[in-house]
Amino acid sequence: MSDIVLETRNLKRRFGAFLATNDVSLKVERGARHALIGPNGAGKTTLINLLTGVLPPSEGQVFLEGEDITSLASFRRVKRGLTRTFQINQLFSDFTPLETVALAIAEREGAGHNLWKSMAGYDKVVDEAAALLARFGLASVMGERTVILPYGKQRLLEIALAFASKPRVLLLDEPAAGVPEDERHEVLSIVSALPADVTVLLIEHDMDLVFSFANRISVLVAGALFTEGTVAEISADPRVKAVYLGENA
């Protein structure tokens, strides 16, 4: 319990009168495969937005490795090893996958400020980009414009792009949504193959994926933390079932 990588304290976010995130105090351990589940509209994506600096919180704090990052801009959080994927693809539609990933790697290596050397001159960056794309099965389309790629491929690029920043804490917002059935496990197996000290926080609706992937689960309902526990505890918890069934009924 001692090694907490990511922590929120009394995090709140209001949209007008609506409380999207209600007093969430979440602790994520180093190397955890932590899943965040909850019915639609429970505020899962809002929470991720608060963690990554896409939205500022109304109240409360976010800590990364014990340091308060509440007021840091997104790019500074990424530099500190916290990155994410988006539920709805957020890509550069005019870029090719190669350009997209190469830029992320160049920024990670601090080469983004160089305005004189051609990107083609960064051999290591280009090689790494190619290897990463190959790992995600995107090698064959690396030179196509992203906007014309099939949705499944764009989805893979979305995840590959987060990998390019070599995060120490990776937040995955429904990574499998829209990925063809036969490629889903491929995606999750790549995520599972991450080094053990990389922490993953996963939002996912597919319970099979959650139960096979996560070692700890937090349940979010109506913006607040409902319960938290191991996979066995959560899957046996009748209240969690009620929350889900209640929503479906």
Add this chain to the structure above:
Amino acid sequence: MSVVQQETTVMANSSTASATSRAAKLMKRRSRIRFYEIIIWVVAIAAYFVLPSKMLILTEIAILALFAVSLDLVLGFAGIVSLGHTAFFGLGAYIAGLMALHYVAEPVTGLIVAGIAAGVLGLFTSFLILRGSDLTRLMTTLGIGLMMAEVANQMAWLTGGADGLSGFLPGPILGLFEFDLFGKTGYIYCLVVLFVGTMIMRRIAFSPFGMSLKAIKGNAMRAGMIAVPARKRIVIAYTIAAVFAGMAGALLTQTTSFVSPDVLAFHRSADVLLVLVIGGTGYLYGGIFGAILFTLVKDWLSVITPQYWMFYIGLLLVILVLIGRDRLARWVEYLPERFSKKEDGR
């Protein structure tokens, strides 16, 4: 599950090597010299020999082209719309005039000083465009442009007010090349500055920095999530663009030996935007193509209908917008493959 994993690994290993070599090729192809680039510079040089009586309009095109290429760096790359780009053009023009009038007649010195002065103004005003949407940026930049025009008008003791600055003659370029009556030296001078400026901005365009600008334009939120410090990059790009806009203004002063408040007029900011609408944004040469077309059309219209040419320019703009800005921005891609190949890997 482990079978799937194994298969993936095997596939990955065999394809990684070929992917790497292909990636290197694609990246190199990105920044290679396009066919149309060679043509444009050859034509520009050929014009010097073929059209000796057209030096003035060729000079005008070269100056407008440099101005437009500099705007493309902020508009086409960083996605920052500006209606006040002429603030830098005008400042450069006045600085070059004042330099020639009071200090150094040698034009390259004036050009560099004008560029630096415009860059400093760009650096300071860049912080005003970091916030807000396109509309607020349009208003802010418009305001900066109008304020500069009024400052020039009010500081008559320095700028000559409404009468402008005159009574100076630029000396020989680098002490070697005298300006001549037909504007031949002036054209070559402007063409060389345009060429050097375009080549510098071209390098920037294909650097990681240039890519990060396009990423900011494409999706600012995601750019932040791959660690692109957007504000810093925009400040730098805006400053560089201001330097070259200032140099374009200096060229106008030096080739006409005159600065009037017109260099800060709103219509110049609008014209240069129109040039980019015509030529397309995001690949620098749109500024050059656009400047050629815009100047020739303007010249032609003002000959056939001296009083109403602005009406036709307006009509042209309306038609262009109706056709669709997106399609226009990509018109280079409709050129035959060998001429274009803007994108990679086809």
